[in-house]
Amino acid sequence: MSVRHALLGLLSEGPKYGHQLRQEFEARTGEVWPLNVGQVYTTLQRLERDGLVASDDAEAEGPQKDFRITAQGQEELDRWLRTPPDLTSPPRDELVIKVLVAVQLPGVDVREVLQVHRRYLVELMQQWTRLKEDEAEFDLALALVVDAELFRLDSVIRWLDAADGRLKRADAEPAAAGAPPPVLRRRLAVRR
Amino acid sequence: MSFLELRDVSRVYGEGANEVHALQNVNLAVERGSLVAVMGPSGSGKSTLLTIAGSLEEPTSGEVLIDGRSLSNMSHNDKARLRRRTVGYVFQDFNLLAGLTAAENVSLPLELDGTGARKARDAAMAVLDELGLVDRAGHYPDQLSGGERQRVAIARAIVGERHLVLADEPSGALDSANGEAVMRMLLTACKGGVAAVVVTHDAQLASWAERVVFLRDGRVVDQTVPPPSPESLLEPSVQP
Numbered sequence: 001m002s003v004r005h006a007l008l009g010l011l012s013e014g015p016k017y018g019h020q021l022r023q024e025f026e027a028r029t030g031e032v033w034p035l036n037v038g039q040v041y042t043t044l045q046r047l048e049r050d051g052l053v054a055s056d057d058a059e060a061e062g063p064q065k066d067f068r069i070t071a072q073g074q075e076e077l078d079r080w081l082r083t084p085p086d087l088t089s090p091p092r093d094e095l096v097i098k099v100l101v102a103v104q105l106p107g108v109d110v111r112e113v114l115q116v117h118r119r120y121l122v123e124l125m126q127q128w129t130r131l132k133e134d135e136a137e138f139d140l141a142l143a144l145v146v147d148a149e150l151f152r153l154d155s156v157i158r159w160l161d162a163a164d165g166r167l168k169r170a171d172a173e174p175a176a177a178g179a180p181p182p183v184l185r186r187r188l189a190v191r192r
Numbered sequence: 193m194s195f196l197e198l199r200d201v202s203r204v205y206g207e208g209a210n211e212v213h214a215l216q217n218v219n220l221a222v223e224r225g226s227l228v229a230v231m232g233p234s235g236s237g238k239s240t241l242l243t244i245a246g247s248l249e250e251p252t253s254g255e256v257l258i259d260g261r262s263l264s265n266m267s268h269n270d271k272a273r274l275r276r277r278t279v280g281y282v283f284q285d286f287n288l289l290a291g292l293t294a295a296e297n298v299s300l301p302l303e304l305d306g307t308g309a310r311k312a313r314d315a316a317m318a319v320l321d322e323l324g325l326v327d328r329a330g331h332y333p334d335q336l337s338g339g340e341r342q343r344v345a346i347a348r349a350i351v352g353e354r355h356l357v358l359a360d361e362p363s364g365a366l367d368s369a370n371g372e373a374v375m376r377m378l379l380t381a382c383k384g385g386v387a388a389v390v391v392t393h394d395a396q397l398a399s400w401a402e403r404v405v406f407l408r409d410g411r412v413v414d415q416t417v418p419p420p421s422p423e424s425l426l427e428p429s430v431q432p
């Protein structure tokens with residue numbers, strides 16, 4: 001989460017005070033990302049240093065200081081909005097590693113391991129969904145955050161389901177299981 | 193007391209080498225006012241479970257009780273009445289009657305059960321309205337999109353005073369906004385005292401339920417425990 005760019009976004013609506021920026025940041029992210037005061041002011045200082053925001057009253061301190069976005073800041077914001085985040089290199093996912101380890105271990109019921117994680121994830125999704133039921137109708141920001149979380153968890157469950165299916169097929173025809181083909185093994189090795 | 197109860201239900205299809213154990217010793221209890229989701233991969237027995245719960249099929253062994261009454265002791269007529277009056281069923285393939293409009297499809301179960309034509313139509317229009325379909329009321333199924341057909345099928349299942357709603361993949365052809373709308377409708381029906389079972393392999397849908405039961409190879413292998421309050425998600429510890 002880029003606090004820097006979120007603050008630029010708020011300032012692109014018009015000049016604001018430091019304390020106002022902090023309140024609005026929390027309100028607009030569905031209050032899922034609480035921000036401490038220090039974080040706001042250090043970020044503002046850096047933005048000012050980089051010429052992305054400016055302040056007319058150089059004397060004022062902290063919460064009462066009035067900030068506005070500069071032309072350069074506006075450009076930076078526009079550029080950031082359209083720059084895709086780096087999704088090219090897969091994160092080293094702990095759950096994937098657990099399952100890869102489980103597959104290697106004799107005497108481990110991998111499908112049972114998958115189910116433990118599946119249930120945990122569904123329970124987590126139930127909590128997020130309940131939040132949507134109660135509040136999200138009234139708060140667009142929270143609804144967007146909750147949706148993002150639900151889709152993310154959902155994709156993990158789908159991966160578990162796919163893994164479950166593969167294991168079931170591999171159990172049915174053990175010959176097909178076994179070592180991955182050399183190309184795949186090499187690719188996986190690159191990431192280690 | 194549970195409104196729907198499956199006791200040790202098994203179902204075997206075919207014989208000999210073709211024998212399929214679609215359900216094995218399944219126990220499930222659903223109270224009025226609660227929404228239960230059944231999740232499981234394709235072929236795990238979800239539809240079988242639902243058709244048996246809805247008295248559309250017989251278990252090979254075990255017992256189904258609706259409102260405390262065992263289906264195995266019921267006459268054919270009693271079961272038919274139960275299906276018309278008490279149980280709303282959403283089929284995996286919608287099952288709308290091609291010769292009837294959307295509104296007629298929805299009002300049909302009420303009329304079959306003796307409700308006057310006008311009253312049945314009014315009730316149908318009210319439900320169609322809730323599902324955003326009033327302007328499609330006069331359309332025939334082949335004039336509806338897949339998602340619209342699905343919503344009509346749901347309207348038909350919840351119209352009137354049903355106490356048990358059984359829905360098989362109720363959002364298969366719906367986008368996520370409409371899937372959510374369907375689950376909200378089911379939830380509203382539950383708050384009004386309906387017992388509902390939704391069968392799905394979609395975790396987002398299932399997560400609307402208060403309890404999720406996991407089916408694998410015809411067996412219940414696991415279920416969720418009631419989750420803690422969602423407030424815990426908003427505590428600072430969740431910060432990325």
Ligand SMILES: Nc1ncnc2c1ncn2[C@@H]1O[C@H](COP(=O)(O)OP(=O)(O)OP(=O)(O)O)[C@@H](O)[C@H]1O
Pocket residue numbers: 205206212213214232233234235236237238239240241284393
């Ligand atoms: N009438 C039937 N005759 C023989 N086998 C059947 C019959 N109905 C279902 N089965 C078998 O019983 C098993 C469970 O089927 P069921 O339709 O309940 O699965 P499901 O979980 O609903 O799957 P899906 O997600 O694909 O709808 C499957 O192996 C299926 O082939």
Ligand SMILES: [Mg+2]
Pocket residue numbers: 238239240284360
């Ligand atoms: Mg099915």
